[in-house]
Amino acid sequence: MAELDIGKHCQVDSCNLKDFLPFVCDSCSGVYCLEHRSREAHSCPEETVTRETKAAGSTSYPCSFEDCKGKELLPVLCPQCEKHFCLTHRHQDDHKCEKLEVQKPRMAATKELVQKILESKDGSKSKGRRGAKNAATAAKVALMKLKLHAAGDKGLPQKLRLCHPETGQALQMDDSLLSLLAHPEAPLHNGGNVILEYVDNECTGLKDVSDYIAQT
Known part of the structure; x- marks a missing residue:
């Protein structure tokens, strides 16, 4: 009785198993058995090329912040220090921008100067108010003393x-x-x-x- 020619052998050299219902890879179009039907199992050459092409064509931008392993597919540049950062550290305060450190003392000094000017104005106003109040009080006291010690002409009618x-x-x-x-x-x-x-x-x-x- 003649042997029926049904099925195909697995193209993996170490296997070569004949499978009556073989699997065809949609990437490399190879024929494989049940065990080697996945791309990883038969080391699909087309999948490897595709991965390498994608890896070569894609570019990632690692974060420049210390100890941060974050990456972004699009560049996130700091406008001051012009370094790449992830979305978490994109702000100057978040990545402790070196340019921001230069500006902080200047801003603090300006703020301190403005505060001193405002305090001096408030102090002069309050001092003026206290002076006016003290002068009015002194005038009242002087008038009371004058009335206390004043002696008019006793010959005048009462x-x-x-x-x-x-x-x-x-x-x-x-x-x-x-x-x-x-x-x-x-x-x-x-x-x-x-x-x-x-x-x-x-x-x-x-x-x-x-x-x-x-x-x-």
């Missing part, structure tokens, strides 16, 4: 009184301005006149009002 312009009668001290304006018999009613004069406490009025009449 009270400044309002007197009737015609009779010279001294008006009551407790009369309010409203009552002097509202009462019909009051001298200030409807725009009348009144005499303002110093009189003795016991005096009830002026004896002679002729000297108070306005000369026209």
Whole structure:
């Protein structure tokens, strides 16, 4: 009985097993058995070439930050130090940019100078306010001392009184301005006149009002 020619031998030299249902590699088009059907199992030459081509054609940019193993497919350049960094260390503060270190003291000095100017202005304003307050307080104290030790002419009358312009009668001290304006018999009613004069406490009025009449 003739042997049926079914199946094919595995192309791996160390195997050469005849498989009735062989596998064809989609990369190198080789025929392989079940054990060597994967590209890695039969060391597919096309897969190796493809990997080498991809490796040669692709470029990665390693991070320049110390002890960082990160890489980026696209360049991430620092505009100051012009070094490549990963996305994690792309900022100047993150990778401790050497250019940033030069600028920090300058910025700190400028900030300190501005702070001193602001503090000096605030201090001068507060000092001016304190000076004005102290001056006002000193003036009040001086006025109190002046009143305490002041002694006027004892011959002067003790009270400044309002007197009737015609009779010279001294008006009551407790009369309010409203009552002097509202009462019909009051001298200030409807725009009348009144005499303002110093009189003795016991005096009830002026004896002679002729000297108070306005000369026209």
